[in-house]
Amino acid sequence: xxxxxxxxxxxxxxxxxxxxxxxxxxxxxxxxxxxxxxxxxxxxxxxxxxxxxxxxxxxxxxxxxxxxxxxxxxxxxxxxxxxxxxxxxxxxxxxxxxxxxxxxxxxxxxxxxxxxxxxxxxxxxxxxxxxxxxxxxxxxxxxxxxxxxxxxxxxxxxxxxxxxxxxxxxxxxxxxxxxxxxxxxxxxxxxxxxxxxxxxxxxxxxxxxxxxxxxxxxxxxxxxxxxxxxxxxxxxxxxxxxxxxxxxxxxxxxxxxxxxxxxxxxxxxxxxxxxxxxxxxxxxxxxxxxxxxxxxxxxxxxxxxxxxxxxxxxxxxxxxxxxxxxxxxxxxx
Amino acid sequence: xxxxxxxxxxxxxxxxxxxxxxxxxxxxxxxxxxxxxxxxxxxxxxxxxxxxxxxxxxxxxxxxxxxxxxxxxxxxxxxxxxxxxxxxxxxxxxxxxxxxxxxxxxxxxxxxxxxxxxxxxxxxxxxxxxxxxxxxxxxxxxxxxxxxxxxxxxxxxxxxxxxxxxxxxxxxxxxxxxxxxxxxxxxxxxxxxxxxxxxxxxxxxxxxxxxxxxxxxxxxxxxxxxxxxxxxxxxxxxxxxxxxxxxxxxxxxxxxxxxxxxxxxxxxxxxxxxxxxxxxxxxxxxxxxxxxxxxxxxxxxxxxxxxxxxxxxxxxxxxxxxxxxxxxxxxxxxxxxxxxxxxxxxxxxxxxxxxxxx
Numbered sequence: 222x223x224x225x226x227x228x229x230x231x232x233x234x235x236x237x238x239x240x241x242x243x244x245x246x247x248x249x250x251x252x253x254x255x256x257x258x259x260x261x262x263x264x265x266x267x268x269x270x271x272x273x274x275x276x277x278x279x280x281x282x283x284x285x286x287x288x289x290x291x292x293x294x295x296x297x298x299x300x301x302x303x304x305x306x307x308x309x310x311x312x313x314x315x316x317x318x319x320x321x322x323x324x325x326x327x328x329x330x331x332x333x334x335x336x337x338x339x340x341x342x343x344x345x346x347x348x349x350x351x352x353x354x355x356x357x358x359x360x361x362x363x364x365x366x367x368x369x370x371x372x373x374x375x376x377x378x379x380x381x382x383x384x385x386x387x388x389x390x391x392x393x394x395x396x397x398x399x400x401x402x403x404x405x406x407x408x409x410x411x412x413x414x415x416x417x418x419x420x421x422x423x424x425x426x427x428x429x430x431x432x433x434x435x436x437x438x439x440x441x442x443x444x445x446x447x448x449x450x451x452x453x454x455x456x457x458x459x460x461x462x463x464x465x466x467x468x469x470x471x472x473x474x475x476x477x478x479x480x481x482x483x484x485x486x487x488x489x490x491x492x493x494x495x496x497x498x499x500x501x502x503x504x505x506x507x508x509x510x511x512x513x514x515x516x517x518x519x520x521x522x523x524x525x526x527x528x529x530x531x532x533x534x535x536x537x538x539x540x541x542x543x544x545x546x547x548x549x550x551x552x553x554x
Numbered sequence: 555x556x557x558x559x560x561x562x563x564x565x566x567x568x569x570x571x572x573x574x575x576x577x578x579x580x581x582x583x584x585x586x587x588x589x590x591x592x593x594x595x596x597x598x599x600x601x602x603x604x605x606x607x608x609x610x611x612x613x614x615x616x617x618x619x620x621x622x623x624x625x626x627x628x629x630x631x632x633x634x635x636x637x638x639x640x641x642x643x644x645x646x647x648x649x650x651x652x653x654x655x656x657x658x659x660x661x662x663x664x665x666x667x668x669x670x671x672x673x674x675x676x677x678x679x680x681x682x683x684x685x686x687x688x689x690x691x692x693x694x695x696x697x698x699x700x701x702x703x704x705x706x707x708x709x710x711x712x713x714x715x716x717x718x719x720x721x722x723x724x725x726x727x728x729x730x731x732x733x734x735x736x737x738x739x740x741x742x743x744x745x746x747x748x749x750x751x752x753x754x755x756x757x758x759x760x761x762x763x764x765x766x767x768x769x770x771x772x773x774x775x776x777x778x779x780x781x782x783x784x785x786x787x788x789x790x791x792x793x794x795x796x797x798x799x800x801x802x803x804x805x806x807x808x809x810x811x812x813x814x815x816x817x818x819x820x821x822x823x824x825x826x827x828x829x830x831x832x833x834x835x836x837x838x839x840x841x842x843x844x845x846x847x848x849x850x851x852x853x854x855x856x857x858x859x860x861x862x863x864x865x866x867x868x869x870x871x872x873x874x875x876x877x878x879x880x881x882x883x884x885x886x887x888x889x890x891x892x893x894x895x896x897x898x899x900x901x902x903x904x905x906x907x908x909x910x911x912x
Contacts, residue, residue: 274760410616486817487815
């Protein structure tokens with residue numbers, strides 16, 4: 222992949238949010254949601270973003286689409302720097318990069334018919350005749366396995382899985398090359414999740430899509446993502462081929478995260494797990510040095526002062542840790 | 555196997571689980587329906603189950619399966635005047651459905667406690683964490699306010715909360731999700747309940763915090779001797795901490811039995827489908843995930859006969875009538891394929907692939 226030009230590239234992206242108010246105790250505080258994040262996404266692949274809530278995975282997803290402005294760093298889409306592009310100049314690009322949201326219940330306007338919801342992007346972008354729009358609508362419904370007669374119905378008439386299909390139809394309406402999916406299956410019933418994961422994979426094959434797939438469920442990410450980035454407190458701590466990262470993690474945080482995943486194991490037992498103590502520190506006041514050192518089972522003095530940079534190991538696998546885990550002991554954390 | 559193991563027959567269904575002593579809770583033929591403008595809505599149909607002493611029973615199901623309604627019925631928290639509840643819920647020899655509200659209030663919190671998915675909505679935002687735990691202690695035990703305060707701080711500490719004395723002075727919104735969940739568990743355990751009902755206690759939490767909370771629930775049994783009903787939609791959570799599992803679908807019990815058996819050799823197609831649709835963490839990645847088609851029915855639109863039949867790969871003509879629970883060893887499933895021994899799924903699948911005509 223290295224010889225190829227990435228479709229999307231984030232280069233040292235930093236994003237800070239302001240919270241609080243001058244008029245409230247504590248005053249204005251700054252949350253560093255992303256710290257020096259670099260990520261490359263190549264055409265046709267799926268990059269999984271995983272991590273605990275508040276680790277910045279959703280912020281990164283939105284920043285990649287320029288739904289947020291960055292404080293520092295650059296974002297390149299198909300070789301073009303879009304970091305400072307004005308909204309007007311960005312608009313034609315929007316057709317090429319789309320988003321699927323977590324909650325299909327709140328991302329569809331309840332007062333509008335499904336057909337209109339999906340047709341919106343078609344009508345906004347490009348001059349299509351109404352006949353062309355209708356033709357495309359039928360095509361889209363077929364792609365997401367919904368009956369065309371649903372086009373005249375309202376969102377509340379659908380189940381969660383069907384609504385997510387509608388959200389996906391809307392996202393692919395303009396034949397984008399990149400889709401950022403933010404926890405698209407987390408709000409769905411278990412038996413429906415698998416259908417939607419399959420749909421994502423089918424569409425990728427049929428339409429040659431590139432995905433950034435944000436999820437907290439590692440097993441879903443393993444199923445869909447070719448590469449996976451693990452985030453902790455606003456930074457990517459490990460990045461590599463999904464199975465490499467999940468089966469031979471180099472970062473102690475990744476190892477702990479994997480160990481915490483409950484599996485439907487008939488002989489399962491909580492005592493066979495290594496459990497990470499505590500919770501992620503507050504991003505308004507992150508610890509110095511490695512941000513994980515407060516919970517890390519193998520932290521040394523060096524980790525408390527020096528910030529580890531993401532550095533390559535072998536096989537396009539990189540890790541931000543001073544003392545990456547040995548291959549023999551992936552479950553050491 | 556005798557055919558009288560059917561659910562609707564009152565009496566035969568309840569059996570104590572292996573390895574546990576006496577039965578603590580015995581629910582028989584519990585039905586919950588609601589009157590509405592569109593007619594009667596049946597939420598829960600003839601559910602019978604038991605919970606033994608020091609046992610962790612997991613109730614698994616998707617939205618609309620009736621799993622939460624079961625727990626609310628046991629707590630007598632269904633206050634809707636349109637609710638119609640029948641059956642018996644025997645707890646330590648007393649039928650909870652026949653208790654008057656005052657007796658029930660005495661039991662609730664002291665004997666049977668409950669924790670909810672979202673601690674933010676389950677706690678009042680206008681009082682401190684400490685005050686809310688003390689309130690429960692003072693209501694059920696004759697404790698001075700000083701002793702109640704000391705006990706509540708102690709409880710918070712036992713739940714693994716760092717600096718419990720300081721946390722007791724905090725308001726719910728000042729704590730993280732995991733801390734709030736611990737505080738709610740502390741509150742639920744303040745009076746040493748014999749039965750804890752946990753309704754999706756870890757759904758809103760991250761996996762690392764989830765593992766901590768599950769470990770805590772596991773410890774309750776050791777340290778407090780409590781029984782636990784754990785309601786969840788996550789087979790992974792079931793695999794991690796339960797003794798027995800009850801899988802619910804569309805208001806009925808689809809399958810139940812000891813956890814190792816149900817997860818290793820499911821005898822209901824729905825359980826099988828649920829387990830198959832979870833992407834594996836190890837081994838080969840399937841090209842497509844085996845998924846269950848369609849989505850769970852709403853209580854208004856439940857199909858006749860076996861409620862799972864429209865989504866089932868294995869349906870055949872008998873599925874038009876509702877199957878009773880068939881027993882195979884310690885395992886029970888409401889599927890005709892489980893009538894004569896545990897179903898051999900690969901073979902059943904092959905039969906259907908070939909078609910019925912010879």
